[in-house]
Amino acid sequence: MVQINFAKKEVSCKIVYYGPGLSGKTTNLEIIYKKAPDSNKGKMTSVATEGDRTLFFDFLPLDIGKVGGMNTKFQLYTVPGQVYYNSTRKLVLQGVDGVIFVANSEKGKMDENIESLKNLEDNLKEQGINISEIPLVIQFNKRDLPDATPVAEMEAKLNPWKVPTCEASAFRGEGVFPTLKLTAAIVLDRLNKKYAPKSASDKAIAEVNGHKLLLADFEKFCVTHYRLSGKKEPPGGAKFSRSEKENYLNIYINNFLIRLAAKEQGIEADEKAVAAQIEGAASKFGSKDNFIKYLKEKNLTEEDYKEEAVNRTLSNKLLAGIIPDHRDRISPKEEQLREVYEKNRDKFPGAFDQERKKVEAQALKTNRLQVMEEMYKEIRSEARIKTYL
Numbered sequence: 001m002v003q004i005n006f007a008k009k010e011v012s013c014k015i016v017y018y019g020p021g022l023s024g025k026t027t028n029l030e031i032i033y034k035k036a037p038d039s040n041k042g043k044m045t046s047v048a049t050e051g052d053r054t055l056f057f058d059f060l061p062l063d064i065g066k067v068g069g070m071n072t073k074f075q076l077y078t079v080p081g082q083v084y085y086n087s088t089r090k091l092v093l094q095g096v097d098g099v100i101f102v103a104n105s106e107k108g109k110m111d112e113n114i115e116s117l118k119n120l121e122d123n124l125k126e127q128g129i130n131i132s133e134i135p136l137v138i139q140f141n142k143r144d145l146p147d148a149t150p151v152a153e154m155e156a157k158l159n160p161w162k163v164p165t166c167e168a169s170a171f172r173g174e175g176v177f178p179t180l181k182l183t184a185a186i187v188l189d190r191l192n193k194k195y196a197p198k199s200a201s202d203k204a205i206a207e208v209n210g211h212k213l214l215l216a217d218f219e220k221f222c223v224t225h226y227r228l229s230g231k232k233e234p235p236g237g238a239k240f241s242r243s244e245k246e247n248y249l250n251i252y253i254n255n256f257l258i259r260l261a262a263k264e265q266g267i268e269a270d271e272k273a274v275a276a277q278i279e280g281a282a283s284k285f286g287s288k289d290n291f292i293k294y295l296k297e298k299n300l301t302e303e304d305y306k307e308e309a310v311n312r313t314l315s316n317k318l319l320a321g322i323i324p325d326h327r328d329r330i331s332p333k334e335e336q337l338r339e340v341y342e343k344n345r346d347k348f349p350g351a352f353d354q355e356r357k358k359v360e361a362q363a364l365k366t367n368r369l370q371v372m373e374e375m376y377k378e379i380r381s382e383a384r385i386k387t388y389l
């Protein structure tokens with residue numbers, strides 16, 4: 001449970017490292033404690049039990065974020081992994097704000113992982129908490145082992161909720177801080193939404209055909225869209241100029257209108273088409289695992305990209321009805337290819353035949369953007385839009 005010290009302007013959140021015995025929970029905390037500056041941490045306390053122990057300490061990171069303008073402090077706890085210490089685990093879970101489940105990648109340990117995860121679910125349920133509703137990150141630890149269970153298998157057996165996951169080798173110090181940072185970010189995002197003033201959460205950024213588009217949702221869209229663009233996010237998060245916000249708002253309204261039009265026409269984004277969009281994006285990274293890893297590095301999830309995939313799928317289906325000859329118009333003609341090649345010789349230094357595929361890709365992208373803009377213009381022509389930027 002969040003503790004707020006108004007005098008110090010400090011919010012204290014509790015994160016618990018959960019998992020089977022010898023999965024690496026203690027190692028995670030020891031690495032964090034060892035590398036954290038003395039000024040940013042409290043004394044580590046250890047409660048010894050036979051064969052295991054519970055560790056906890058306060059940690060005040062500098063670059064994770066704030067809640068309502070107040071600094072955030074995290075109380076980091078481990079729980080004993082052995083089954084017979086369940087009463088201790090229940091006690092440690094009281095008032096928890098986020099959980100890091102440390103799964104053991106060692107071959108033959110899957111049953112222990114599953115048992116511990118079920119135990120976590122049951123203990124949270126006793127406190128009236130649904131495991132799908134609490135900030136939860138699963139760390140696949142001991143990835144350095146030569147016989148480590150494949151990540152795909154661990155995802156399939158340990159992550160039915162599709163929560164964020166991180167790979168780690170805590171013994172080597174790898175993946176420890178990324179796991180904590182990801183969990184802390186999810187916790188803070190939840191708290192900021194919870195404690196945001198009602199007036200701010202109800203504030204609209206636009207009204208479209210009588211529908212209110214909330215500022216909070218738009219701000220989240222801006223960050224997600226920025227991260228999906230592949231740009232490097234500066235410390236403290238991306239800051240947007242007015243012109244950038246105007247551009248994002250146009251995209252946001254276009255997406256909303258696309259969904260409205262699709263709903264009115266009974267058009268749905270079927271799972272197969274959406275999956276094809278995701279696979280197309282993943283192919284640029286060599287594999288689905290590489291794509292998911294890239295998204296995690298950008299503090300994104302597959303679900304974030306799925307929203308983009310749904311928008312693209314609906315746009316493609318609407319395009320056929322609004323601009324029937326769109327395929328012919330998108331397909332570049334030979335004359336256009338030559339023109340693109342000549343105007344962009346700095347990008348295409350080789351002979352035309354050598355650069356043809358790259359030239360076609362650029363021309364195709366340009367044509368598609370033009371056709372899409374025409375479709376958006378058509379959809380907007382009868383829309384009632386008010387913006388409050």
